[in-house]
Amino acid sequence: MKKKILIIGSGGREHAISWKLKQSPRVGKLFIAPGNYGTSQIGENESLDITNHKEIINFCKSEKIDLVVVTPDDPLAAGLVNDLKKARIRAFGPTREAAQIEASKVYAKKLMQRAGVPTARFKSFSDFKKALVFLKTQKFPCVLKASGLALGKGVTIAKNILEAQKVLEEVMVKKVFGAAGRSVVIEEYLEGAEISIHAFCDGKSTVLFPSSQDHKQIHEGDNGPNTGGMGTIAPVPWVSAKLLREIKTTIVEPILATLKKEGREFKGILYPGLMITKDGPKVLEFNARFGDPETQSYMRLLKSDLYEIFESCIDGTLEKTKISWRKNSACCIVLASNGYPASSTKGIPITGLDKLNRSQKIVVFHAGTKLVSDKLVTNGGRVLGVAAVGATLNQALRAAYGAIKKIHFAGMQYRRDIGRRKLSFPT
Ligand SMILES: Nc1ncnc2c1ncn2[C@@H]1O[C@H](COP(=O)(O)OP(=O)(O)O)[C@@H](O)[C@H]1O
Ligand SMILES: [Mg+2]
CATH class of the missing domain: 3.40.50.20 (Rossmann fold)
Structure with missing residues (x-):
């Protein structure tokens, strides 16, 4: 059946x-x-x-x-x-208990301490006055994080004490993120290159995906406000097999072991955001789910049967499951609507999808789209993700950007520099 x-x-x-x-x-x-x-x-x-x-x-x-x-x-x-x-x-x-690793940054930071996992130095606070006193002892830039889920808006990299005080007050006193700001993490600013890691987890063991990299800011050159993610590449060319092994053994495995020991067995996708610093990989945060748009690139690369993998994660049989990936590179370029991320325009007609070659290279994944009287229209901030594969990253990017030329909706925004960061392994 x-x-x-x-x-x-x-x-x-x-x-x-x-x-x-x-x-x-x-x-x-x-x-x-x-x-x-x-x-x-x-x-x-x-x-x-x-x-x-x-x-x-x-x-x-x-x-x-x-x-x-x-x-x-x-x-x-x-x-x-x-x-x-x-x-x-x-x-x-x-x-719920295992997903707290994402839903509470305070919990995640303390868990990392118990597990001996490398992360930025930090202190957490639920009292505004105490947080303020601590803030005054910090070097800048300094990172402030609302502990709870804040739609990707709860983190500020404060350049100076004045900015930090203002943000702290908004989060803890004015409660702009509601209950998500009841407690905060104040942490050291890490320099380096940021990557995303995903790992299938069955509670005991884990299998890492290839590495990937998101591009969070709305504008080219990593400028402007943060978004849900404007584009991804996978794998990241400079992430070696050795670095991935290090991430597995010093980050993912100790976290899973500690969660299991503490009665919160993690089954699903563990997705740490990492900064690769000159002292090695350090965790920025953990997510407890697939990333968006990382997944759009990953699904183009996964060869194995995803249903079988899901079953093995639930049943605790991941070790016996073979997971294979195409040797290709993949990318996903997000097409966003006018005004995003501050706002979004809805109901704008989308044209050109029918002009794309039905080649294996391109798959367009929909996000904010809707059919209104037989016409495809925008229905949110991120509208489409053009996901391509190629023998090399350049080929994948060329295919994706070639397809985008044929797609149109009024006010369409996208970054032309996905996968073009000069930045590589920091030395
Ligand atoms: N300690 C840090 N040093 C430097 N940059 C950071 C640090 N923590 C977070 N960031 C930046 O802020 C972004 C958002 O932080 P993150 O912890 O991933 O929270 P969320 O995804 O919940 O908004 C990260 O993707 C990273 O670019
Ligand atoms: Mg994040």
Whole structure:
């Protein structure tokens, strides 16, 4: 019997996961809640309220869902995986307890200390006055982080004490991020090159993906405000097999072992953001899920059956599962709507997707898209992700940028310098 799967989420990441799962001979019908236009071409979109666990459980029971893939941070932090398990529904993703590694930066920093994992020096505070006193002893730039989930806006690199004080007050007193700012981490600024690592985890063992790199800022040259991510490459050309092994043994494995020892076995995707400094890799943060848009590049490279891997993570049989990747390079260039990241324009017609060659090289993953009276229109900040593969990174980039020339919507923004950073291993 082919498996019926429900995927929770609506981004480019969820489109990429659906696209990949659909290729598995073991997968039958896919449901995506709430999904986007891209996912509706692969499976059936369901307008479920993903904060209502009862509603999701009822849907799973009536549709006889075999597996739920919980991807976004909020439902993981809210314990959707716990509640599905309690209802005897199989789910891929960490429990609320394990997902705390992302949902609380204070928890993650203390966990890293216990596990002996390299990270920036820090102190955490839930008292504004004490935080302020400490801040005055710091060197600048200095990094301030709201502890909770803050839609990627909770981190400030403060250039001086005045800026730091202002941000601290906004976070802890004015509570601009609500409860996410109840406690803060104040940490040392790390210099180096930033990469993303993803690891399949089954609670005991782990298999790392190839390395990847996101481009967070809206403008070329890494300028302007941070976004959800404007483009990714994988693998990162200068990340060696030796560095990946070091990351596995000094970061991912000790974290998983400590989580297990403390009764929070981690099953799912562990995604550390790392700074590669002159003293080696150091953790900036942990995410407890697939990255967006890292996943769009990764799904182009993964050769193995994603469904089988999900099963082995849940069953604790990852060690016996062979996971192989194409030897190619991949990239994903995000096309964002006018005004993003501050705002976004919706309902703008998108044209040109039909002009793309149906070659193996290009897959366009949808994020903020919608069909309105048979016309594809924008429906959010990040609209599309053009994901390409090539024998080399340059070939992948050329293919992606070639395809983008044919795609149009009014106010379309994208970075022309994805994968072009001069920056490499710091010495
Ligand atoms: N200690 C640090 N030193 C230098 N840059 C940092 C540091 N911590 C975070 N950053 C930068 O800020 C960004 C956001 O921080 P991160 O901890 O990943 O939080 P989030 O993704 O939840 O916003 C990182 O991608 C990195 O570029
Ligand atoms: Mg981050």
